[in-house]
Amino acid sequence: MSNPFEDTEATYVVLVNDEGQHSLWPSFAEVPAGWSVVVPETDRQSCLDYINENWTDMRPKSLVEAMATAGQDAP
Template sequence: MTSVFDRDDIVFQVVVNHEEQYSIWPDYKAIPNGWRTVGKSGLKPECLAYIDEVWTDMRPLSLRQKMAETATAQ
């Protein structure tokens, strides 16, 4: 059985969590708790290209904030 995430002919939504980490989720499924849509949907390659464009810092938000606080304190 093929996972829906292995298919390129399914419409996905781009989702993001509170740590500003991005993922894709099948358009026909309910968004899991802790995630929200960003308003971008399309075929898997389109959604992944969008994520590549906007997710430029892979560090979780909490880590970025902590590092910024540490840098400011020095």
């Protein structure tokens, strides 16, 4: 069986969690607890484009907030 995350012919959704982390997710798979769909079912490339445009800081939201509180700038 091939990897369902790499199937260019399949449909996907984009998930996001409370930490602002994004995930490409096969549309046939159940959404895991703690994640929400932010891009409904579409082609793989559209999902990847959304992730690349909207998830520009890989740090979890809690780390960004902790660094801001400590007076540290983003890398």
